[in-house]
Amino acid sequence: MSDLDVMVDTPGLGDQITVMICENSQVQLRILSKAVEEAGYCVQTARSAEAVLEQMQIRPADILLTGIEVGPMTGLEACWALKANPRTESVHTIVITASGQERRLEESLDAGAYDFIRKPVNMTELRARLRAASRLVRMQKQFRKLAETDSLTGTANRRALMQCLEAEIAQARSQGTQVAVVMLDLDHFKRVNDTHGHAIGDRVLVATVKAVQACLPGRERLGRLGGEEFVAVLPDATPEFAAIMAERIRQAVAALQVTNNLGEVVPITASIGVSISSADGQHDTPDSLLLAADDALYEAKENGRNRVVFAGTTMRGTRRAAG
Incomplete structure (x- = not known):
């Protein structure tokens, strides 16, 4: 059996x-x-x-x-x-x-x-x-x-993440609440793979997921968009709560102690972009929230990495550089 x-x-x-x-x-x-x-x-x-x-x-x-x-x-x-x-x-x-x-x-x-x-x-x-x-x-x-489910990390895959975000936006709209998106991208992840090998890179991804999930207290959902990029969906969020959660996640990733095959600690940090739905939510879509968070993430990368940027201070529709 x-x-x-x-x-x-x-x-x-x-x-x-x-x-x-x-x-x-x-x-x-x-x-x-x-x-x-x-x-x-x-x-x-x-x-x-x-x-x-x-x-x-x-x-x-x-x-x-x-x-x-x-x-x-x-x-x-x-x-x-x-x-x-x-x-x-x-x-x-x-x-x-x-x-x-x-x-x-x-x-x-x-x-x-x-x-x-x-x-x-x-x-x-x-x-x-x-x-x-x-x-x-x-x-x-x-x-x-x-x-x-993403086979490596056990988080929601892109399809499930989009469905979750769509459902949370609809619920927020009906209840008069807001939903936030916290998008994080590991800094210089290609360098990790090139220097330490893909097996260590996978270990870093799994450790990152565990660290982020430990920061999520309730209904929040974490998913992998692809590569080293992840998104946390925060229902019933306020801008203040989203900012606190994003900073907590940034610190948790920076505190990771993943070692390579020689026992050396692999340095890990993440750049984070945050967006939140409007008060009435009438024109919010999964794509619009993700685009806003992605633009904020691009700004975080451009300004030195290992930081949190909230959407609204960035240019819309920019293209983000790799790494």
Whole structure:
């Protein structure tokens, strides 16, 4: 049996699977919740399809177990809405059908449901279907992680980073907050590779990532744009907070003690550019924030490296020199 087989097989191994149960009957909701909890899953509940969509935006569940008639919006309509949203499209939906609703099974599958179960719900059957769903969910998570992770450093890759930034900009816009971008580039990294070899260069990159991640206290996301260039996305940021975080990161990188094969310390510093979304966020995009941070980073390089520059004091659209 492979490690992946073990990882995706049962609840309790790896990340706990969360099941959202949607039922408009309080009695049925209580019975199903107890059975699902006893099977080892984390449970969220909703009394309507509208509540499902609202809760999923805040904290997406892995599996949705829903009836069909659950308010003005049906469970099938909620399923359609979940599949149409990139944030929730991977939710595994199991539809509960009542007697006489057999004709709606085809509708359920067309709406994006993966499975169905008939009332009265047989708890043994329910547990079996949840185990099967859990295996698929864990497998999808593993594949998604592989597709979104930089293989060397374990950070988000460029694609995942752009998706994260886009989502944080949208959330900041809706909540009236700001999101900051901290872009760092290791100084004279080509010289490190040329002098000490690419294996030491890789060691420097991995050590840099660990140092930066240790500076990030919460929801912040670190990603690798490419080469020796990294970006930290800071949600719910203020200019003051972004400046403090950027300086903290600069100091952490400068304090690294990576040694070469002779035991000599390889000098490491980083130049950093910082940008932050506007107060209303109406015209902010991932590309515009990255361009502003990149221009600030160019300014940091031009003015001696190993420093932080905040966007707004630089010329837009300049081309940054290597190193």
